[in-house]
Structure formats: structure tokens, C-alpha cells
Amino acid sequence: MKNKNNRLICIDEYVRINGIDQFLFHLGTSFDNPVMLFLHGGPGSAESLFTGVFQDRWEEIYTVVHWDQRGAGKTLNKNPDKLPTIELMLQDLFEVIQYLKKKYNKKKLVIFGHSWGSVLGTVFIRKHPEEVEYYIGAGQVISMVENEQVGYNKVKEFIEQAGDKKSLKKLESIGEYPGSKIVFDKEFLRKCSIVRKLQGKYKLGLEIGIGIWITAFKSPLFKFSDIIAFMKILKANSKVHSFLGDFNLRTESKEYKVPVYYILGGRDWQAPYVIAEDYFKDIKAPNKELFIIPNAGHFLMMDQPGLVFDVLSAINFKQHEEKNMEALKDLPGSLKQATVI
Structure with a gap:
């Protein structure tokens, strides 16, 4: 290397x-x-x-x-x-x-x-x-359940302030989130993916896009x-x-x-x-x-x-x-x- x-x-x-x-x-x-x-x-x-x-x-x-x-x-x-x-x-x-x-x-x-x-x-x-x-x-x-509850409420607040009806419909389609207990099953991961994409759209969370992979490709360690x-x-x-x-x-x-x-x-x-x-x-x-x-x-x-x-x-x-x-x-x-x- x-x-x-x-x-x-x-x-x-x-x-x-x-x-x-x-x-x-x-x-x-x-x-x-x-x-x-x-x-x-x-x-x-x-x-x-x-x-x-x-x-x-x-x-x-x-x-x-x-x-x-x-x-x-x-x-x-x-x-x-x-x-x-x-x-x-x-x-x-x-x-x-x-x-x-x-x-x-x-x-x-x-x-x-x-x-x-x-x-x-x-x-x-x-x-x-x-x-x-x-x-x-x-x-x-600090707390995974609290993380998801607060993160969900914040992105919903941004979406409503922007009058973004399409994103609001996507967010509300997942129903109650995350619930009283987090189980990393397919249903939770599906809901979490929707929340993360919307958080990324409003610059509230990490976006895993092509930029991240380009950065990784440039590393001398990359395989x-x-x-x-x-x-x-x-x-x-x-x-x-x-x-x-x-x-x-x-x-x-x-x-x-x-x-x-x-x-x-x-x-x-x-x-x-x-x-x-x-x-x-x-x-x-x-x-x-x-x-x-x-x-x-x-x-x-x-x-x-x-x-x-x-x-x-x-x-x-x-x-x-x-x-x-x-x-x-x-x-x-x-x-x-x-x-x-």
C-alpha cells in the first residue's frame, strides 16, 4: 500500500x-x-x-x-x-x-x-x-428507540414546512414508527429505509450515494x-x-x-x-x-x-x-x- x-x-x-x-x-x-x-x-x-x-x-x-x-x-x-x-x-x-x-x-x-x-x-x-x-x-x-422517534418527527416537521405532499405521503405510508421496540426485521428495515432517504433529502441524515462510493474507490486500501x-x-x-x-x-x-x-x-x-x-x-x-x-x-x-x-x-x-x-x-x-x- x-x-x-x-x-x-x-x-x-x-x-x-x-x-x-x-x-x-x-x-x-x-x-x-x-x-x-x-x-x-x-x-x-x-x-x-x-x-x-x-x-x-x-x-x-x-x-x-x-x-x-x-x-x-x-x-x-x-x-x-x-x-x-x-x-x-x-x-x-x-x-x-x-x-x-x-x-x-x-x-x-x-x-x-x-x-x-x-x-x-x-x-x-x-x-x-x-x-x-x-x-x-x-x-x-443514547437510545435507539428515542433516536428513531425524534428523527422521524424532525423530518416530518421539515416536510410539512416545505409543503412537500409527495414526501409526506411516503412518510405516512409506513404507519407507526418505530414502535415501542425495535426489531431489525424486513418490515422495520423497509420503514427505516424510507425515513433515511427522506432524512437525506432534507440534509438531516447520512446519504449513502455515489459520492460515498467514489470516496471509497479512491482509498489505497480499497478492493x-x-x-x-x-x-x-x-x-x-x-x-x-x-x-x-x-x-x-x-x-x-x-x-x-x-x-x-x-x-x-x-x-x-x-x-x-x-x-x-x-x-x-x-x-x-x-x-x-x-x-x-x-x-x-x-x-x-x-x-x-x-x-x-x-x-x-x-x-x-x-x-x-x-x-x-x-x-x-x-x-x-x-x-x-x-x-x-
Whole structure:
């Protein structure tokens, strides 16, 4: 694979994780930088093919590692019969972190979870806070049922304001949505597809069109087998979907043992930012901060890459500042006065 930016760290590899070979893609400029593990969305929608669109500047301050999860991308192609459950994915994630800690000589990693990755990441940091320096949730999911209810109401509001009778008829044709419980069966997926297309039309959600595929084709990692993997993700992730349908952070403790940062798109109504914003107010964590990116949707990194980088820079600086302040506490008084941070 070409190292187009001449990065010091540019590795694509398969690593034996939890009994199967899983794909990792590393990019970075310094071994001294913190290691960020990027947890992609879906379940099953590997984002390693899109790094060139939004990530170049991230690599100045982090070593960024993309992991094609079990049931996604190149890992799915390599292991078509080794399909995920939430228990397997949490163990996979633990082992990926152990591998990266050893490889880069780090005590902890930064976790960046996007969409479904924010679900997996949040569950993991509750279970293994000792492994994580801090957590960043982008397009953070709080409750799947609430997501769909709020997203449906918002697109209906836009359609009615526009006097778009044709779209309103399409939306109302699906009947009650999503119901009191989400089951990822054919009927729900049919209804969800209609809602997503209308959200895309009104710039309220992610549109999966030709532009997305052109971006993927341009990736140095791209192979036609990646398209085949994408076509298989619904079936491959059926057991994870059953977990996701019931997911609701509001029913759990809001106590976190690691710093928590949310980066939300100000026009994201696929995982509506207003839900995460409301939930975030009650979080208790060692540090916490919420950022809303204007004119950004569910894939906020691609919509506003410059602003997202500015936020990551601020988070990274804040975390280093905290570390420096902790280190100062251990210095003799005479040295504290002479130390400049």
C-alpha cells in the first residue's frame, strides 16, 4: 500500500484477535503521540476506507488505528463464518487494545466511537475503564428507540414546512414508527429505509450515494471485496442488531470513571444531537465536555473536517494539561515555581 503522506507510521495488517485474523490500519507521525482506536459505525460499516477524507491532520496529534470489526469490512471477508455478538465484540476490543498497548508501549488508549462505535465504546469503557485514557463519542447513540422517534418527527416537521405532499405521503405510508421496540426485521428495515432517504433529502441524515462510493474507490486500501462485505453486513450483524435495538443508556448509571467528550453534528437527526446533549448534562465523569459542530450531520468528520480537528486538538491539549498538573503535584515546592507548562 502507498504511503501517500510519507507517514512515519503507515501499517495495514491482519492480527490474530480472539481466535480470528482481524484487520488493523495504523497512521501516525510520531510514536510519542497518544494512540486513538477508531470504532466505526454500522454495525458492519467499516470506515477505514475514508481516512484520507478527514483524518490527515488527526495524525499530527494521534496515532490513529482503524479496526474493521468482526462482521465488517476486511475482517468479515477474511472470516465470513465468524460472526459477531456483543460479547465477542467486547472481547475482541479488549484484545485489540492489549495488542496496541504493547506495540506502542502505552498504558492506556484513547477510544473514538462513531455511531454504532459509540455504543460499543460506551459499553466497553464502563466495563474496562482501566484500559482507556479518555473517550470521545461522535454521533453518540443514547437510545435507539428515542433516536428513531425524534428523527422521524424532525423530518416530518421539515416536510410539512416545505409543503412537500409527495414526501409526506411516503412518510405516512409506513404507519407507526418505530414502535415501542425495535426489531431489525424486513418490515422495520423497509420503514427505516424510507425515513433515511427522506432524512437525506432534507440534509438531516447520512446519504449513502455515489459520492460515498467514489470516496471509497479512491482509498489505497480499497478492493472490490469491500463492496461484497458491505452487502453482507445486515445478515452478518443480526445478533448485534438485537442488542442495539434494546440499547438505552438512560436506564443505566450516569457515572463514568474516564473523561468523556461528545462531538455532535448540529444537523444530525439520524442520531439526533439533542438527545445526546440532554443526556450529557447528567453525566458524572473525571472530565467532561460537549461540542456541537455547526452545519454537520451524522458523518460530522466528513462534513466539517477542519472544525472536528480543532475540537480534537482542544481535547488533546486539555488532557495533556491535566497530566502536567498532576505531575506538578509531586514536585518539590521550589521546583513547582520554576516549572513552566
